[in-house]
Amino acid sequence: MNFPAARLLRHWLFLSVLALYGAVLLSQLNDGLASGDAHGIVRTMQALVENHRFEVSRPPGHPTTEFYLFGAAAWILKQGFGHKFDDQTYLVFQSLAALATLVVFYELLCRLGTRRWRASLAAVCLAFSAQYFSNAIDGEEFDFALLFLLVSVRLLILPPDSASTGRRLPLSIFCFALATGCRPEIVFAGLIFPVYCLLHPKLGWKSAIATLPIQAAAIFLIWLPVIFIGVRPPYTAGMNLRESILGGGYRLIFQCFTPPVFLLLCWILIRALRDWRKRVHDSFPSNFVFVASCLVAVIFFVVFFRHASKAAHVLVVVPFLLLLAVELPSILLLSLTAATLIGCFVSIDIFRDRQLVRPFLVPGSYFQAVYQKPHYKLAYLRELPHQCEDRPTVIIANAAPWDFEYHLARGNFSAREKILTDAIKPDLPAFFPRENDTCVLLPRDGACETRLLENWKSKGYSFKMDALLYRTLFARYNVTASLTNSASLGDISFSLFSIK
Numbered sequence: 001m002n003f004p005a006a007r008l009l010r011h012w013l014f015l016s017v018l019a020l021y022g023a024v025l026l027s028q029l030n031d032g033l034a035s036g037d038a039h040g041i042v043r044t045m046q047a048l049v050e051n052h053r054f055e056v057s058r059p060p061g062h063p064t065t066e067f068y069l070f071g072a073a074a075w076i077l078k079q080g081f082g083h084k085f086d087d088q089t090y091l092v093f094q095s096l097a098a099l100a101t102l103v104v105f106y107e108l109l110c111r112l113g114t115r116r117w118r119a120s121l122a123a124v125c126l127a128f129s130a131q132y133f134s135n136a137i138d139g140e141e142f143d144f145a146l147l148f149l150l151v152s153v154r155l156l157i158l159p160p161d162s163a164s165t166g167r168r169l170p171l172s173i174f175c176f177a178l179a180t181g182c183r184p185e186i187v188f189a190g191l192i193f194p195v196y197c198l199l200h201p202k203l204g205w206k207s208a209i210a211t212l213p214i215q216a217a218a219i220f221l222i223w224l225p226v227i228f229i230g231v232r233p234p235y236t237a238g239m240n241l242r243e244s245i246l247g248g249g250y251r252l253i254f255q256c257f258t259p260p261v262f263l264l265l266c267w268i269l270i271r272a273l274r275d276w277r278k279r280v281h282d283s284f285p286s287n288f289v290f291v292a293s294c295l296v297a298v299i300f301f302v303v304f305f306r307h308a309s310k311a312a313h314v315l316v317v318v319p320f321l322l323l324l325a326v327e328l329p330s331i332l333l334l335s336l337t338a339a340t341l342i343g344c345f346v347s348i349d350i351f352r353d354r355q356l357v358r359p360f361l362v363p364g365s366y367f368q369a370v371y372q373k374p375h376y377k378l379a380y381l382r383e384l385p386h387q388c389e390d391r392p393t394v395i396i397a398n399a400a401p402w403d404f405e406y407h408l409a410r411g412n413f414s415a416r417e418k419i420l421t422d423a424i425k426p427d428l429p430a431f432f433p434r435e436n437d438t439c440v441l442l443p444r445d446g447a448c449e450t451r452l453l454e455n456w457k458s459k460g461y462s463f464k465m466d467a468l469l470y471r472t473l474f475a476r477y478n479v480t481a482s483l484t485n486s487a488s489l490g491d492i493s494f495s496l497f498s499i500k
Contacts, residue, residue: 013120014106018099021127025095028137032374032406033087037140039402041066045074045085054225060234061226064148064181065141069093087402094143098136101147102127105319108154112289114326121337122322128340130365131256131312137369141182142312148179149186150319153292156192160201160284169193170214177218184234185313188299190215192292199280199288237309243477248308252301254350255311258343258365264336265321269297272324293320353498354471356479374406381413383499387464388439394446394456396494398466401429401443415441423452444469453492467496 008015033039040057047053048071057066070093074085083089102123109119126132135142155172158165173193179186193215197208220227239247253262272279272294279290297317304314325333344366348359363371370376377399387395407413408431415431428449431441440461446452447469457463470487471478487494 011106011116011120013117014123017120017124017127018102021102022095022099025098025137028370028373029088029091029095031370031376033091033402034138034372034374034400035140036400038090038138039087041070041140042085042087042090045070049074049078049085054229056226056229056232058235059232060184061223061231062141062182062184063223063225064178065144067225068178068181069144091138094136094139097143097147098127098132101143101150104147104150104154105322108150108157109323109326111154111157112286112323118326118330118333121333122326124337125322125325125340126319128344128365129261129315129318130258130343130369131315132318133344133365134369135312135315138373139312142315145179145182145186146316146319148175148182149189149316152176152179153192153289156196156288157285165200165202169196169211173211173214174218176215177222180219181222185300185303185307186316187219188303189296189316191295191299195291195295196288199284199291201284237307239308244305244308247477248305250350251308251311252304252314254348256314258339258347260339261336261343264332264339265318268321268325268328268332268336269294271328289323293323296320297324351479353468354476354479355481355483374400374403377403378407378412380499381407384441385433385439387497388434389462392438392440392456392459392461394440394442394453394461394463396442396446396463396465396469397444398469398472399443401445404429404431404441404443420449420452422455423449425449444473447473447489450490450492454490457492463492463494464497465494467498470494470496 033042037058041062044055044057044066047055048067054067054071056062070085070090073089073093077083077085077089105126106119106123109122110116114122127136132143132146152172152175155168155175158168162168176186176190176193179189193211194208197203197211198205200207223231237244253259256262257265272290276294280287282290297320300314300317307313325336343364345364347362347364347368349362350356350359352360362368381397381399381404384395384397384399387393404413404415404417408415408417415433417429417431420428420430423446425445425448428445429443430446433439433441440456442449444466447465453463465487467483474487474489475481485496487496
């Protein structure tokens, strides 16, 4: 924010929000890393620095973070301080990206002439939106993608007679390319540049067409490290059309947002689209921001249903809808802020343990994000040994390997860890809470180790699996079936258990 020191007090409300948000993020830095994809990023950085080998953690790749940003940081930490790029380092970067994005978003609003209190409330709505907060404390590169995308938009906000337009536009496109290197789906927002040229009084359709090859060249340049090792197709959602529609609708209402926030954002978009013909003819850059915000929101809502596996995929629409919201009556912005903050503490859901039920109250987005961290899994882990029987038993828990390892490293949980060399997953660990090794605790990845399980079955082992894990992996769309105490996968039968 390019404000002189003497004028900082004018922005005391936003600075207070930023300080509070920073304190919340700081409180979570030592609670472990829960995201499986984030653990993959950390392993990729360690392999890059220690073995000088670059492998993407997830296809098709994320070069901005995994090569340029994290790679440089990991090298500096290793060479300059002898420190390894670890889980906590990654969380620090996530927090910094979230804070920086809020600063850029607030400054963008102020540059557009938004009153400071309105800009501060919009920043609150973004900061505490469910998926933004989740990625700020423990997630992937969605907040990084928003950071570079908003910087790209900010570079375009100039008076129509500005002499620096010719320099800012290529720089903005380069920042946009960096955003695609954080999250590839950001490429769908590339339409903002042709729109910018078409609405700019001194550019036009020729400039709009010219931005397309410039975008392609910039993206190609950013993606060179991934192109060099080979681009692989991204993972599919594994859903048919019906499941994409139903699952996407559920995620939009209950996971991307809360029901009240979703309804308010829909109303904001509907009101904006009703004013489309009038607002297109506004003065520049107001008309550009309006058109770009509407188009980005509509496109990403539609695209979301093509890959409705992650709620955070629709996060990009939030700042653009907030750009529309700050121009609407104050009561709407105040209602959206209140609904966002209330949703941090309490929300509504229609699924209980993946079973469809009547709507009921659940902990809000803050608790849902925080409680995924390993720090909060201790009570569950301590109950697992009670599932052991007098005969040899394999227990598949609804917990990740790092949940066990986090508490083992801190002496909170007693067990012996062993890497299973005959597993399909090469680094699958098993945990033995008893000295005689007759009780085996497997993390959730063990549910797919058919060969390993069959080997244990031949030795007389019985099997247990967390009921929620079973429904998540093998009966995820059977949401109205009655609950059972047993299940089978091939020739292997499981007793299902629940730990509340």
